[in-house]
Amino acid sequence: MNEWYTQKEVADRLGVSKPTVYHYGKQGKIKKIMDPYRLHREARYYKEDVDRLAIVRKQIPTGMRPSEVAKQLGLSVQSVYKYIKDDTIKALEVPFGDERTTYVISEEAFEEAKELLQFSESERVRKIEYYESSNDIALFQLFQSSDNLIARVIRNKELDWGFYLPNYQKWVNYEEGTERYSLNPCYGIHKEPFDNKGYVHIKILKGEDILYPFIDFIYELWGIENLGIREHDLWVHISLKAGEVPFTELPFPIEQLLLHVQEGTIEIAEGLVIVRSAYRKTNLELPIKILDKVKQFAENEKITMSQWVERALQQSIDEEE
Known part of the structure; x- marks a missing residue:
């Protein structure tokens, strides 16, 4: 009986690709049989090492890797790791190599995450989701009457635009809100479009104290032209265009906001809110066939x-x- 496996046999034995077998050899997980004179057409690995690694892999809980979850949900791998860290995606930390760990996401945990994260960060939020052009109003925009009645723009179950009146705990349509209750916007919601292309992604659970102050802040400073808002059952996804905008007062602690940033960075410096995308454009020269x-x-x-x-x-x- 052979005391070795070919690279293809190792791949089949471990259930991985041939490039992964090569990396296992480089990492010292399996030992490659030296062949300085190239007498064999395919690389060979000691059978004992491969069998030992196969046993170790069987003991590791089965499931999906973060990169596989990212592919299935249409997210970046970076975002998946952030969702794991904030416990949005349930994952089990398992050994990976020497003194390292990785994450495994079970099928049940994946389905839970899929149900919760029903948006793709690559899919730009459509303006009709957060802006109603005929009345020039935006989702969650703050309105107020002359006698200090407060209201927020929301849509009802039929997706009709209107106002929620917390004092009366009821929804009214736009006409009733503006005519009967004399509601007027507390700020403008339009700015010139920024030249920058990248976005920062923010996820805030409904009920968080920072949600509405932050939305008021970005509507007034960024304008609907430079952001996107998508409402979910439990939380709100906000895409904020990269840029530097001056401000006079911050209506919330910046540390509180940073807890909700999923991708990209937000900083405060010298009277500016500085928003930077996690992505940088680069040029690569590749063969046309590739x-x-x-x-x-x-x-x-x-x-x-x-x-x-x-x-x-x-x-x-x-x-x-």
């Missing part, structure tokens, strides 16, 4: 080429680490 293949693969999965390349690079980095 670009055509990437385009085809991305179209098959209904994602962008950038997303496909990001995922491929992240998988390679994960394997190297």
